[in-house]
Amino acid sequence: MVKAKITSLGHYVPEKILTNFDLEKMVETSDEWIVKRTGIKERHIAEKNEYASTMGVKAAKLAIERAGISPLDIDIIICATITGDYVTPSTACIIQSEIGAEKAFSFDISVACSGFLYAISIAEKFILEDPSKKILVVAVEKLSSITNWQDRSTCVLFGDGAGAAILESDENSGICKTFLKSDGRLYDYLMVALGGSHEPLDINNINSPLRYLTMQGNAVFKHAVNKMLESIEKVMELSFWKKEDLKMVFTHQANIRIIESIRKSLDLEEEKVFINLEKYGNTSAATLPIALDEAVQKGLLKRGDKIILSSFGGGFTWGAISIVW
Numbered sequence: 231m232v233k234a235k236i237t238s239l240g241h242y243v244p245e246k247i248l249t250n251f252d253l254e255k256m257v258e259t260s261d262e263w264i265v266k267r268t269g270i271k272e273r274h275i276a277e278k279n280e281y282a283s284t285m286g287v288k289a290a291k292l293a294i295e296r297a298g299i300s301p302l303d304i305d306i307i308i309c310a311t312i313t314g315d316y317v318t319p320s321t322a323c324i325i326q327s328e329i330g331a332e333k334a335f336s337f338d339i340s341v342a343c344s345g346f347l348y349a350i351s352i353a354e355k356f357i358l359e360d361p362s363k364k365i366l367v368v369a370v371e372k373l374s375s376i377t378n379w380q381d382r383s384t385c386v387l388f389g390d391g392a393g394a395a396i397l398e399s400d401e402n403s404g405i406c407k408t409f410l411k412s413d414g415r416l417y418d419y420l421m422v423a424l425g426g427s428h429e430p431l432d433i434n435n436i437n438s439p440l441r442y443l444t445m446q447g448n449a450v451f452k453h454a455v456n457k458m459l460e461s462i463e464k465v466m467e468l469s470f471w472k473k474e475d476l477k478m479v480f481t482h483q484a485n486i487r488i489i490e491s492i493r494k495s496l497d498l499e500e501e502k503v504f505i506n507l508e509k510y511g512n513t514s515a516a517t518l519p520i521a522l523d524e525a526v527q528k529g530l531l532k533r534g535d536k537i538i539l540s541s542f543g544g545g546f547t548w549g550a551i552s553i554v555w
């Protein structure tokens with residue numbers, strides 16, 4: 231049976247690193263608090279002239295090169311981002327132009343941290359419809375552009391970066407089962423309230439903190455633990471996999487305490503749960519492809535391994551996908 235397989239990956243993070251010690255000089259916080267409460271030590275921050283598309287293009291070019299294909303082979307580009315270059319056009323269209331993928335059609339999706347999961351799930355549907363399709367998924371965030379650098383409860387958490395994946399059909403391995411969910415009733419727990427059509431930015435609200443990302447941290451924490459756990463268990467059940475079958479689980483990288491809580495509930499060994507948040511913080515949609523690419527580059531995954539990806543983010547949106555790598 232045909233499956234949609236991630237045949238290559240690439241990622242890019244900006245050169246500039248902002249450490250917890252740098253943040254100590256910006257807001258009333260400490261390296262000790264940040265490490266203890268989140269696990270994050272540093273994050274990468276884009277330069278002013280480095281946009282979502284700039285980072286996305288770098289990750290995409292790497293994934294295309296590693297797949298051994300030409301940009302002209304790509305049929306579809308899906309970009310998952312909440313910090314695109316412009317309101318319109320889509321960042322996917324900018325990336326299409328920059329890489330010269332003239333044959334493709336391109337679009338963005340807005341699913342916050344769950345963007346990569348939703349994007350590869352959409353890619354899967356196109357591939358099952360026509361197995362000849364080659365699809366580029368880019369998940370990229372310049373969260374520094376919507377971060378309130380005066381709010382210690384959020385600014386220590388986020389970072390910038392991009393991940394990209396090429397998806398193609400395969401007879402043996404690839405995406406097995408998908409479980410995606412949202413609960414829009416909780417939309418205002420994690421949001422940027424100003425700058426959309428609900429309340430456009432104007433001279434009266436331009437300095438309001440509501441133009442930046444705001445979050446009810448404790449509530450988001452609890453939902454993130456419960457919903458990622460529920461999703462991982464669901465796709466394990468749908469895939470008929472036991473925990474012994476799993477090579478590795480990749481969760482959203484927002485807080486080490488969230489990841490540890492999920493690991494303990496699943497009764498998984500430490501080495502079966504990938505963690506890289508100490509270097510990047512929470513890069514929203516880019517988190518999962520950055521983590522996956524790092525694991526592949528480190529030789530932690532081999533073809534045929536059973537893995538699960540899971541995420542949770544604004545909306546709320548969440549889910550999990552089981553993959554035979």
Ligand code: UT7
Nearest residue numbers: 259260263267343382383386447448450451454484485543
């Ligand atoms: O991307 C979507 C997914 N996002 C997440 O999953 C994030 C989920 N939430 C979290 O990770 C945590 O809730 C936070 C890391 C955001 C906050 O951690 P917490 O342990 O829940 O802290 P808290 O909000 O309960 O705050 C505890 C104390 C407060 O002080 P008081 O009121 O007890 O005196 C805060 O003011 O810690 C204080 N605090 C800080 N102190 C030093 C909050 N932020 C900081 C800070 N440095 N950066």
